Amino acid sequence: MRAVLTDVSSPLLWRYESRRVGVAAQAAPAAALAVTLLLTAFTANAGGSRADIERLLLTGLEAVVPLAVAVATVTVITRDRCRELHLALPVRYVTTLGRRLATLVGAAAATAVIYSAALVATGWWSGPAAPASPLVWVPPLLALGGLAMILTVVGRSVVLASSGVAATWLAQQLYAASLASHAGSRPFFLFLTSRYGTGEGWLLNRFALTVTGLCLLAVAVTALSRPGAAPGEEEQ
Amino acid sequence: MIRYEFLMQIRKRSLWISMGLLAVITVLGQGDAGPRYLPDDASARVVASSWAFLWSLLLPIVAGMVLADRLVRDDRLGVSRLLESLPTTATTRVMGRFLGALAATATPIFLATVIAGGAESISREDPAVLLWTPIAFGLVLLPGLVFVGAFAMVVPLLLTAPLFRVLFVGYWFWGNMLGPSYMPSLAGTLLTPVGDYTASWLLGERALYAGADGWLQLLRPEPNGVTAALSVALLLGVGLIPLLVGSRVLARRATA
Structure with missing residues (x-):
């Protein structure tokens, strides 16, 4: 039993975890990017400038993919109906949850890499040099995903966590100018690449977002290690 | 049914906490153009409308998040078949749930509007602000809440709740706050649930983008x-469409 539950090289285990996460959650980043491409096509059709189109395409990667992963994270944590059973198994619940989130992030990463490669190949890429392209989406994904996890665990509510993530995302979009112009808030601005390019302070911003995301994840994992800490969809 | 749905929703702690936190953030982050900085001689109508419009920027997001699981949870809890056995039609069930849940979800927003109106009424020594408050709520906030609530309840039946929540946040930004000059957007059209047209009419000036030139020019008349x-x-009217579709979907599932 223990071998089956802990053999991370087993495709069966990953297939099972992937099914537990669900098609909808795993497809959310791809679906959100598809909507972004549709809006980009609208913009191009309406005579949008090349700069606007490139910025919009980059927004899909930097803003939309992290949002999709964050909201899907809330769902993955809260949808498990067998948590009590997990607590009786010889594998820590947080390990199982980690595997499930890995399948979610893996699907999002594959989507983001294919999307970035397609933009580079077609000449629509306006971000940093191609090898650094993951820096466009990984830091905001970690920061927003970490926020989603901590809000879900602490708030114990799908609504609270989803609303918190949504409000943070919208507030960063609405107050982009003031967040990017202040030295104190610029490192924590999620959408620096698509809004203001890779100029001054970009690397510091990516570093600060990554560290913030990892810290939030570490706190969430610590909190989840307590038995019964994770909320369910009806614990609202 | 409306009463039960209302009571079930109004007791949800997450509804009150989410609305409360977001209301505080909205007040603190309103900026120089916010209602807190209106001149002392601003009319009661303008003050009440400004607050209603400020709430309409972000609070409906929570409404959408809360309402997104009202119909899909029946399947999750395994009570769909039980509800289908009741002597009511699918339309009655959908409308009952919609009205009850929407009334409960709108209650914290209405309270926020009343509190802001009351505070302004006292600080400006103008009781008329409090009189204009329900009018501003009914015209600026309520139609958008009906629109958002109807889609939030029914679309997850077709897309699942997590996917709906992702797309809803993106839609809210694109369809309300993204300037129509930047890209084709529903922002500034008659179908803007943020209450741009009614707020512009009450304020006597453009609240956000109402009537600004852009995509679907037919839906962008001058605000009056x-x-x-x-x-x-x-x-x-458009809010009724998803409710009718939802009724059909549930009726079809019941007979499947």
Whole structure:
């Protein structure tokens, strides 16, 4: 039993975890990017400038993919109906949850890499040099995903966590100018690449977002290690 | 059914906490153009409308998140078949749930509007602000809440709740706050649930993008009393469409 539950090289285990996460959650980043491409096509059709189109395409990667992963994270944590059973198994619940989130992030990463490669190949890429392209989406994904996890665990509510993530995302979009112009808030601005390019302070911003995301994840994992800490969809 | 749905929703702690936190953030982050910085001689109508419009920027997001699981949870809890056995039609069930849940979800927003109106009424020594508060709520906030609530309840039946929540946040930004000059957007049209037209009419100046040139020019008339009424009618009318679709979907599932 223990071998089956802990053999991370087993495709069966990953297939099972992937099914537990669900098609909808795993497809959310791809679906959100598809909507972004549709809006980009609208913009191009309406005579949008090349700069606007490139910025919009980059927004899909930097803003939309992290949002999709964050909201899907809330769902993955809260949808498990067998948590009590997990607590009786010889594998820590947080390990199982980690595997499930890995399948979610893996699907999002594959989507983001294919999307970035397609933009580079077609000449629509306006971000940093191609090898650094993951820096466009990984830091905001970690920061927003970490926020989603901590809000879900602490708030114990799908609504609270989803609303918190949504409000943070919208507030960063609405107050982009003031967040990017202040030295104190610029490192924590999620959408620096698509809004203001890779100029001054970009690397510091990516570093600060990554560290913030990892810290939030570490706190969430610590909190989840307590038995019964994770909320369910009806614990609202 | 409306009463039960209302009571079930109004007791949800997450509804009150989410609305409360977001209301505080909205007040603190309103900026120089916010209602807190209106001149002392601003009319009661302008003050009440400014607050209603400020709430309409972000609080409906929570409404959408809360309402997104009201119909899909029946399947999750395994009570769909039980509900289908009741002597009511699918339309009655959908409408009952919609009205009850929407009334409960709108209650914290209404309270926020009343509190802001009351505070302004006291600080400006003008009781008329409090009188204008429910009017501003009914015209600026309520049609958008009906529109958002109807889609939030029914679309997850077709897309699942997590996917709906992702797309809803993106839609809210694109369809309300993204300037129509940047890209084709529903922002500034009669179908803007943020209450742009009614707020512009009440304020006597453009609240956000109402009537600004852009995509679907036919839906971008100059904001005035008539077009504000048209916007309300359109939001309520289009909001009925998902409810009818939801009723059909549930009725079909019941007979499948």
